[in-house]
Amino acid sequence: MDDISTGVLLSTLFVLIILSAYFSGSETAMMSLNRYRLRHLANSGHKGAKRAIKMLERPDRLIGLILIGNNLVNILASAIATIIGIRLFGDVGVAISTGVLTLVVLVFAEVTPKTVAALHPERIAFPSSLILRVLLVVLSPFVKVVNFITSTFLRLLGIRSVKADDALSQEELRTVVNEAGALIPQRHQEMLLSIMDLEKVTVDDIMIPRSDLYAININDDFKSINKQVIQSPHTRVLLYRDTIDDAVGFVHLRDALRLQSKGQFSKSSLLRAVKELYFIPEATPLNVQLSNFQHNKERIGLVVDEYGDIQGLVTLEDILEEIVGDFTTSMVTTPSEDITLQQDGSYLIEASINIRELNKEMSWQFPIDGPKTINGLVLEYLEEIPEPNTSMRLYGYPLEVIDVADNMIKTVRVMPQHYLPPTKAK
CATH class of the missing domain: 3.10.580.10 (CBS-domain)
Known part of the structure; x- marks a missing residue:
């Protein structure tokens, strides 16, 4: 490279830094794409989305291609920067060029493009996928060799499949619905969550x-x-x-x-x-x-x-x-006829009320994995039919038995204002 002028080397180095920024930004953009929005756009006929989703089916090939290009560009840029440094500053130019190139690559070829790509992945990924598809054909032999070595090493680590799995678990889907915000009305969110809970009830x-x-x-x-x-x-x-x-x-x-x-x-x-x-x-x-x-x-x-x-x-x-929700009432949650608010802040409750309904209406936390009614819950706790005026703290709630008839508890009083989170099972 002694015959090549310093100006040409600087221009080449500038181009290599731009290419490095392209590969860095493309990698972040492709990996930051929302898979579900991407699938929606692909189904709607978006060409860029179709290319991107096709490449993301095999992330090992995509990452291998980008890293091959990025490393080739960075190594070549390092060699050219070293030559320029030696020409301009002599032996100390190696250290100077290394420091300057590291800072330039870090700021302009790594942090900046990756940040932009993370914020606007579709703007970067869709046009970039066209170039990446061409490069994948050109560099296919190198990519296959790298993938073969990588897949062999992954098998040694017990990883067999390299295909992306975008399936959401039920809890992940619940999180998506909860975080949809204004995209899904609150009432619709509640309905979707209720549908997911059907298998638990x-x-x-x-x-x-x-x-x-x-x-x-x-x-x-x-x-x-x-x-x-x-x-x-x-x-x-x-x-x-x-x-x-x-x-x-x-x-x-x-x-x-x-x-x-x-x-x-x-x-x-x-x-x-x-x-x-x-x-x-x-x-x-x-x-x-x-x-x-x-x-x-x-x-x-x-x-x-x-x-x-x-x-x-x-x-x-x-x-x-x-x-x-209840067809016979308004959408606003109000206590049922089985729940009566008292002046002292306590509630008189029909003991035959379903615990799930009670928890839902009052935002309480009685367990629902055992007896289905308050009557059953109290009987399970006491292991006998109590006398009226029997008091207890049941799962953190002060509770008093008011009325007992026909071997059943008819009415109880619950004082939620004195609720204490239970430290034990009961």
């Missing part, structure tokens, strides 16, 4: 328990049956013979009222109008049951245990309400 958690079922004993006096049909708060009523476990079927009030209007209302006509029972095994996840309702074209079913005994009732609306 079972029919036992949302069913109307056996003790609360509105059902008609077909063996009752006919006048009593007629009165119960008229006063039914539900459009579908369960009919049974003497005991809930001997269920006959569901009758739609529309059918019953039509029979009444025609003067054909009787026990026999009512039995002919019943729909076949649909049974649901307990502990069935809600996402599974939602699919089963759809597949079987059913809207209501009886939850049964392993012995076939009826435990409760679940409807399609119950599952949908887990996603979109």
